[in-house]
Structures are given as structure tokens and as C-alpha cells.
Amino acid sequence: MKKVMITGALGQIGSELAERLRRDLGVDNVIATDIRKPENNPTVENGHFEILDVQDYDKFLEIAKTNKVDTIIHLAALLSATAEQRPAFAWNLNMGGLMNALEVAREVGEGTKFFAPSSIAAYGPDAQPDNTPQDTVMHPTTMYGVTKVSGEMLENYYHDKYGVDTRSVRFPGLISYKVEPGGGTTDYAVDIYYEALKNKSYKSFIDKGTYMDMMYMDDAIDAIVKLMNADPSRLVHRNAFNITAMAFEPEQIAASIKRRIPDFEMGYDVDPVRQGIANSWPNAIDATDAKTEWDFSPNYDLDKMTDEMLVRLSKKFAEEGVETKVSFDTVES
Known part of the structure; x- marks a missing residue:
């Protein structure tokens, strides 16, 4: 290129x-x-x-x-x-x-x-x-x-x-703090970090036990x-x-957030359209060929991603003057 x-x-x-x-x-x-x-x-x-x-x-x-x-x-x-x-x-x-x-x-x-x-x-x-x-x-x-x-x-x-x-x-589902989600089925895994910082709670539109690949x-x-x-x-x-880095269900991303925000709570308000879409997708895919043919190798697992998302979003909200109930300045070692 x-x-x-x-x-x-x-x-x-x-x-x-x-x-x-x-x-x-x-x-x-x-x-x-x-x-x-x-x-x-x-x-x-x-x-x-x-x-x-x-x-x-x-x-x-x-x-x-x-x-x-x-x-x-x-x-x-x-x-x-x-x-x-x-x-x-x-x-x-x-x-x-x-x-x-x-x-x-x-x-x-x-x-x-x-x-x-x-x-x-x-x-x-x-x-x-x-x-x-x-x-x-x-x-x-x-x-x-x-x-x-x-x-x-x-x-x-x-x-x-x-x-x-x-x-x-x-x-797979892509998770980022820079641009807000835009209509994807996996967007709950972005929304949850926003709401964890703003309200210390979240209602997932994807039901418990629904595994999807994420990155x-x-x-x-x-x-x-x-x-x-x-x-x-x-x-x-x-x-x-x-390609994939991790596969998790809503309960697992909530548990990862609770490591950093112990009083975080999650409920469910399942969207039947997006849930139906999620049910038609794999739980976890095999990325062996990408690793073999061009050395694909992700760096982030769920907990490392959670730490990064909470810190980066905290800084973003502070710069934009968005009120939050909790904030983070550094990633805990």
C-alpha cells in the first residue's frame, strides 16, 4: 500500500x-x-x-x-x-x-x-x-x-x-471508544461501557447466554x-x-466490568430482531487459517479490553463535559 x-x-x-x-x-x-x-x-x-x-x-x-x-x-x-x-x-x-x-x-x-x-x-x-x-x-x-x-x-x-x-x-463484533455504535447486533458490547460509566447500570438488548465473537x-x-x-x-x-480475539456472553462482559465497578448492575430488555440475528451467528469461530497464512495475532482479551475501554471513555467524557458516575485515569496493573 x-x-x-x-x-x-x-x-x-x-x-x-x-x-x-x-x-x-x-x-x-x-x-x-x-x-x-x-x-x-x-x-x-x-x-x-x-x-x-x-x-x-x-x-x-x-x-x-x-x-x-x-x-x-x-x-x-x-x-x-x-x-x-x-x-x-x-x-x-x-x-x-x-x-x-x-x-x-x-x-x-x-x-x-x-x-x-x-x-x-x-x-x-x-x-x-x-x-x-x-x-x-x-x-x-x-x-x-x-x-x-x-x-x-x-x-x-x-x-x-x-x-x-x-x-x-x-x-466479529468490533468494540471501540472513539466512534459510537451504528446499528450492529454486537453493539451492546459497546453500549455497555458507555452506560457503566454514566449510570453504573445497563439493560442488554441481547439475552443472557448468547455467545458471539468480539474484537x-x-x-x-x-x-x-x-x-x-x-x-x-x-x-x-x-x-x-x-478472525476473532474472544467470544463471550453478556454476563461475562458484565463480570469483567464489575472487576472495576463493583456496584455495576445489568438487566435485560431483549430486542427480538437483534436477538434473532445473534442466534443465527456462530458462538465462536476458528481463526487458524488467518494465523497460518498471514500471522494474525490479536493482543486484547476481554479483561484487557475492558480496562482500556473504561479508561479511554473516561477521558473522552471528561473532555466532552459528559457527566459520569465513575471515572478512571489509568489502567490497573
Whole structure:
């Protein structure tokens, strides 16, 4: 990667990835894009930013060619719960946007590097729920999952047919303090830290006993960078690798928080839509192939992530003047 274009750069992944790549590659070598341009946003203010609707192919191609990018990281998509509410729009955005992105990569030139994330949502309820293998039956029952498994096949097609250097991962739930959650089924695992600090209580919209794979955002960003820099001759699967750092149920993340906030309390107000989505996903996936083919290795487990989230969010709330019932200045050793 020398010059990178990111779509959906204001989202949870994009905002942190843009910051990382600007450090790694230089500010002028990262073109961040999104459908809106908010004021006082660091992704907008701290580097090259352009407005782009990924369904506008001509504008997409113009930005890529004008800036002579060699890598496209396509993150613009509608997430799981929101996609279930607007399935036709989700298909048009997720698949139409991906098709445009791949066509732009093809037009930019053979060998262009391309990344668009898949998800554990691609599996569906027929897959082996525990230690779910890389290669197995995939019958998703959500529109989000349908677009993700379709996207994996489309990316493989563009690699085999046109020589686009496509690479992808199946992300688990991603947890970050920097950008608030945006409509995902796993977002309870972000919300819970916000509410723990603000109110010392939380009502989970995911029911007790529901295991899902999760990952701290720092590990997710590292995974993208490491995969995109990996020796292509080692890559067997390409689209897409299972990756995960941990799998837990709501009770376990609550217990991790209670280590630091002993009087934290959690109840349940289960959302049937998101619970149904969660029930269709694996409990824990097998990331062996990612470890073997490009040395994937996460750094954060549940307790280390909890400590980091509470400290980082405490500082963020203090800077924003948000009132909390508890705060932390340092991570306990």
C-alpha cells in the first residue's frame, strides 16, 4: 500500500483506519471519503477528505484516478440490524457499492489492492456453532449476511477474472471508544461501557447466554494493515479469513466490568430482531487459517479490553463535559 482510498471513512472502522494509515503512509497518501462531511470531525479535518456516494460510479472512479490510488479499502455498508429494517436499500448499497468499488479497482489497473470486510453474519444457523471452520456451509438468514457472503464470492471473482488483489476478513463484533455504535447486533458490547460509566447500570438488548465473537478495534485495524501488507503468495483463502480475539456472553462482559465497578448492575430488555440475528451467528469461530497464512495475532482479551475501554471513555467524557458516575485515569496493573 502506497496511496489508499477509503470509503465509509466516517464509520466505526473507517475513522480509526484513516488515522492509522495517515500515520503509516503520510497524510497526503490517504484519501478518506464518505457520503457526508460533518464539521469538527478529525477524519475530515486532519487530511484529504472528499464527499462520495459509493453508488455514484463516475465520481468514485474520478477520485481514484485523480489521486492515482493503488489500494481501495471499501467500508461503506449498512449494518446488520439496520439492514433488516431496510432490506432493499441494504442490498442496493452493500452490493451496488461493492460492485462499483471493484469496477473502479479493475479500471485503476491490474494488481490494485482491494479490501472490503465480510462478517461472521455470512455463516447463518446451519454452520457448526462452535469452532466454526473457515470453509463450511454458509446459509445466512439476514440481508446483511446475504450481502456479505455474496460479497466474498464477488471479490473472489474479480481476483480470478481481472487480477484485482482482493483480500478480506470476516469481522466479529468490533468494540471501540472513539466512534459510537451504528446499528450492529454486537453493539451492546459497546453500549455497555458507555452506560457503566454514566449510570453504573445497563439493560442488554441481547439475552443472557448468547455467545458471539468480539474484537477490540485496535486489533481489527492491525489485522487490516497486516493482511494488506502480507505476501500474496501465502494467501490461500483471500475472501474471507475468519478472525476473532474472544467470544463471550453478556454476563461475562458484565463480570469483567464489575472487576472495576463493583456496584455495576445489568438487566435485560431483549430486542427480538437483534436477538434473532445473534442466534443465527456462530458462538465462536476458528481463526487458524488467518494465523497460518498471514500471522494474525490479536493482543486484547476481554479483561484487557475492558480496562482500556473504561479508561479511554473516561477521558473522552471528561473532555466532552459528559457527566459520569465513575471515572478512571489509568489502567490497573
